Amino acid sequence: MKNIKNYIIKKAEKSKNASKKLALISTDGKNRALSRIAGLLDRNSNIIISENIKDIKAAEKNKVSSALIDRLRLDEKRIHLMADGLRQIVELPDPVGEICEKTVRPNGLIIEKTRVPIGVIGIIYESRPNVTVDSVGLCLKSGNCTVLRGGSEAINSNRILVDIISQGTYSSGIPNGCVEFIDNTDRSIISEMIRLPQYIDCIIPRGGEGLIDYIKKNSYIPVIAHGKGVCHTYIDKDASFRKAIEISFNAKVQRPGVCNAMETLLVHKDIAKVYLPIMIEKFKDAKVEIRGDRLTKKIVNKIKPAKESDWYEEYLDLILSVKVVSSIEDAIFHIEKYGSHHSDAIVTENKKTAERFLKEVDSASVYWNASTRFTDGSEFGMGAEIGISTQKVHARGPMGLKDLTSYKYIVRGNGQIRK
Amino acid sequence: MKNIKNYIIKKAEKSKNASKKLALISTDGKNRALSRIAGLLDRNSNIIISENIKDIKAAEKNKVSSALIDRLRLDEKRIHLMADGLRQIVELPDPVGEICEKTVRPNGLIIEKTRVPIGVIGIIYESRPNVTVDSVGLCLKSGNCTVLRGGSEAINSNRILVDIISQGTYSSGIPNGCVEFIDNTDRSIISEMIRLPQYIDCIIPRGGEGLIDYIKKNSYIPVIAHGKGVCHTYIDKDASFRKAIEISFNAKVQRPGVCNAMETLLVHKDIAKVYLPIMIEKFKDAKVEIRGDRLTKKIVNKIKPAKESDWYEEYLDLILSVKVVSSIEDAIFHIEKYGSHHSDAIVTENKKTAERFLKEVDSASVYWNASTRFTDGSEFGMGAEIGISTQKVHARGPMGLKDLTSYKYIVRGNGQIRK
Numbered sequence: 001m002k003n004i005k006n007y008i009i010k011k012a013e014k015s016k017n018a019s020k021k022l023a024l025i026s027t028d029g030k031n032r033a034l035s036r037i038a039g040l041l042d043r044n045s046n047i048i049i050s051e052n053i054k055d056i057k058a059a060e061k062n063k064v065s066s067a068l069i070d071r072l073r074l075d076e077k078r079i080h081l082m083a084d085g086l087r088q089i090v091e092l093p094d095p096v097g098e099i100c101e102k103t104v105r106p107n108g109l110i111i112e113k114t115r116v117p118i119g120v121i122g123i124i125y126e127s128r129p130n131v132t133v134d135s136v137g138l139c140l141k142s143g144n145c146t147v148l149r150g151g152s153e154a155i156n157s158n159r160i161l162v163d164i165i166s167q168g169t170y171s172s173g174i175p176n177g178c179v180e181f182i183d184n185t186d187r188s189i190i191s192e193m194i195r196l197p198q199y200i201d202c203i204i205p206r207g208g209e210g211l212i213d214y215i216k217k218n219s220y221i222p223v224i225a226h227g228k229g230v231c232h233t234y235i236d237k238d239a240s241f242r243k244a245i246e247i248s249f250n251a252k253v254q255r256p257g258v259c260n261a262m263e264t265l266l267v268h269k270d271i272a273k274v275y276l277p278i279m280i281e282k283f284k285d286a287k288v289e290i291r292g293d294r295l296t297k298k299i300v301n302k303i304k305p306a307k308e309s310d311w312y313e314e315y316l317d318l319i320l321s322v323k324v325v326s327s328i329e330d331a332i333f334h335i336e337k338y339g340s341h342h343s344d345a346i347v348t349e350n351k352k353t354a355e356r357f358l359k360e361v362d363s364a365s366v367y368w369n370a371s372t373r374f375t376d377g378s379e380f381g382m383g384a385e386i387g388i389s390t391q392k393v394h395a396r397g398p399m400g401l402k403d404l405t406s407y408k409y410i411v412r413g414n415g416q417i418r419k
Numbered sequence: 420m421k422n423i424k425n426y427i428i429k430k431a432e433k434s435k436n437a438s439k440k441l442a443l444i445s446t447d448g449k450n451r452a453l454s455r456i457a458g459l460l461d462r463n464s465n466i467i468i469s470e471n472i473k474d475i476k477a478a479e480k481n482k483v484s485s486a487l488i489d490r491l492r493l494d495e496k497r498i499h500l501m502a503d504g505l506r507q508i509v510e511l512p513d514p515v516g517e518i519c520e521k522t523v524r525p526n527g528l529i530i531e532k533t534r535v536p537i538g539v540i541g542i543i544y545e546s547r548p549n550v551t552v553d554s555v556g557l558c559l560k561s562g563n564c565t566v567l568r569g570g571s572e573a574i575n576s577n578r579i580l581v582d583i584i585s586q587g588t589y590s591s592g593i594p595n596g597c598v599e600f601i602d603n604t605d606r607s608i609i610s611e612m613i614r615l616p617q618y619i620d621c622i623i624p625r626g627g628e629g630l631i632d633y634i635k636k637n638s639y640i641p642v643i644a645h646g647k648g649v650c651h652t653y654i655d656k657d658a659s660f661r662k663a664i665e666i667s668f669n670a671k672v673q674r675p676g677v678c679n680a681m682e683t684l685l686v687h688k689d690i691a692k693v694y695l696p697i698m699i700e701k702f703k704d705a706k707v708e709i710r711g712d713r714l715t716k717k718i719v720n721k722i723k724p725a726k727e728s729d730w731y732e733e734y735l736d737l738i739l740s741v742k743v744v745s746s747i748e749d750a751i752f753h754i755e756k757y758g759s760h761h762s763d764a765i766v767t768e769n770k771k772t773a774e775r776f777l778k779e780v781d782s783a784s785v786y787w788n789a790s791t792r793f794t795d796g797s798e799f800g801m802g803a804e805i806g807i808s809t810q811k812v813h814a815r816g817p818m819g820l821k822d823l824t825s826y827k828y829i830v831r832g833n834g835q836i837r838k
Contacts, residue, residue, distance in 0.1 A: 224812065297792050394641070
């Protein structure tokens with residue numbers, strides 16, 4: 001236990017020291033390193049795959065789910081996608097040094113609120129090895145050092161990826177220590193890592209609810225976390241029929257396994273009798289299992305009943321709960337009570353109703369006549385994202401490069417003293 | 420214990436429900452309430468003072484320090500200052516509803532990143548009853564509900580202040596529950612309060628290091644905290660002699676008991692022999708106790724030696740540690756090692772040296788040729804402040820109304836679905 005503590009302290013301290021140097025590296029320097037890493041990933045895909053196979057074999061031996069094995073797997077295509085992700089980050093503007101606000105005070109002091117890196121970011125993640133490359137890319141571009149703690153299932157893949165990243169940073173003059181990899185799968189390392197506020201400035205957990213909850217409850221370091229996405233689409237009585245069908249279908253079916261997919265469909269009673277039979281037929285054709293409330297079941301036959309627990313559920317699958325509501329108040333009440341404040345949409349042609357929904361629904365992203373599936377850094381125009389925050393402090397919604405920065409006040413004077 | 424838990428849950432839940440209504444109240448409505456509260460404070464100063472005297476008497480009976488009794492005391496003047504503070508908040512622009520960024524995407528989606536209140540803010544503070552009024556003022560203006568937990572020493576004062584606040588909010592149509600006061604001095608209530616992330620969105624502790632540290636380590640809710648201020652002034656070899664004297668003196672002596680006062684003076688060796696004898700004489704005249712390093716003691720006789728622990732110390736008193744350094748690198752190294760990243764200044768006429776200092780010193784506020792005493796919401800032009808953050812996540816430096824907000828993405832479309 002003591003050894004583990006010393007091990008992680010040494011890593012974190014090295015990272016902290018490197019962060020002071022990395023903060024001063026030019027945009028060109030950071031971009032050069034990112035491009036090099038991208039090239040190295042492409043050229044070393046064979047060795048990455050051979051290391052990845054070790055993880056896959058171990059996972060198969062441990063009889064883990066096929067979904068987990070899919071998340072774990074790296075093939076030629078996925079490796080090139082990671083490399084391309086880095087090249088896209090190169091193209092994004094560097095947030096560091098941006099002057100967010102400038103004030104000249106009556107006493108002549110010139111105050112510039114200037115973007116700076118956060119410093120050291122601890123990334124704690126699970127089985128997906130691409131998180132290693134994506135996180136390093138975004139953190140490096142925003143001038144932050146990373147301490148990486150990936151899942152034990154991906155240890156061989158992560159080790160080779162960090163090795164390649166280090167070749168790229170080293171040969172580009174990026175300070176040693178800017179990417180520190182916890183090459184130790186002991187779970188107790190997480191509880192030590194999240195209690196080093198003197199070295200690590202921020203923890204970003206990426207993974208399941210259990211991991212995130214544990215970290216939020218035990219960290220001494222500020223945490224920026226994404227939560228689950230229990231997303232709603234509300235079909236108002238004044239909805240365009242075509243938009244209602246297309247948007248609901250897209251929100252549920254286009255990619256059901258992600259956090260911005262719809263989990264609950266709310267339908268105004270005045271439109272339910274016409275809309276629901278057609279919509280549910282379309283969903284059934286797409287193999288979506290429907291779980292309806294009492295009124296939904298009255299309108300459409302042969303569907304499962306929704307239990308109280310269904311309204312809280314993030315299915316991440318081709319399952320949808322459906323409820324008929326009698327007003328926009330009911331819809332908002334339901335979303336506020338059961339939702340996760342991630343992404344919620346209204347479909348209506350009535351501007352007044354829409355604006356009320358947009359104002360009163362307290363979610364990170366609220367939509368009028370569009371699919372919740374758009375909640376995504378790239379769709380929002382901020383480039384790659386490090387996650388989607390459902391908390392309200394620091395960052396909310398898709399988190400891009402700017403959300404990986406802090407700021408400082410730079411004050412220039414000519415001898416001012418306080419009276 | 421169970422009763423305490425139920426008590427705080429009920430308060431927090433009430434506040435959460437009120438927060439949804441408060442978020443929709445107009446700027447005028449909020450300003451009207453703030454003005455009413457200000458008027459009520461002025462008109463009820465007698466009853467406030469008579470309740471405050473109960474706290475003072477209890478404190479005297481418990482033989483607490485005179486400094487604490489001073490922080491506790493409310494007199495006519497202090498009550499009017501609190502009321503005026505609220506009137507100043509009325510004059511500040513309402514941050515809620517501000518569109519921070521607007522993007523039109525190629526697919527026609529219009530995305531507005533819009534400022535919204537955080538929701539429910541838990542304020543945990545110690546003996547100063549004015550924190551009750553200041554916090555409610557800033558939180559109410561930024562559309563946030565508050566759950567207040569003040570120190571037991573100030574219970575009678577806080578109770579009457581919240582009573583007056585509630586009269587003001589009630590008669591202005593502000594939703595019931597927008598200011599919830601924990602009328603219970605059991606310390607265990609704090610540990611329950613910081614574990615209710617389903618109701619409270621953010622915790623702001625205001626008080627001593629022990630309280631803040633406890634909260635940071637045990638909260639399940641994001642914390643925005645101020646840290647201590649170990650502030651430095653570095654006198655470079657190219658400093659203007661007059662500015663060096665005036666700025667150092669102001670930073671230490673003008674108000675030594677606050678977090679932005681200087682605690683350590685660093686002096687370049689090339690200027691130390693001329694500057695230090697005069698400066699230290701001036702400090703001694705102002706009753707400042709000097710603790711010098713070896714080189715300082717060589718230059719000036721009869722001063723106490725500084726111990727290693729002095730460099731970490733936030734004296735909040737007329738005490739100053741002094742060190743002679745041989746370069747700007749040394750100065751920056753010292754500040755990064757011992758400082759608290761609050762406010763640090765360089766005095767120099769050399770622009771290149773200054774810019775290096777401003778860039779490399781990783782503090783919330785960095786100064787060139789000005790006193791660290793300017794780190795203050797009002798001096799920075801943001802109006803009243805709720806504290807000064809030394810963390811890098813969410814807010815850094817003086818925290819004003821904007822720092823009490825989050826944002827949401829409001830997305831307007833005309834039927835867009837994701838391909």
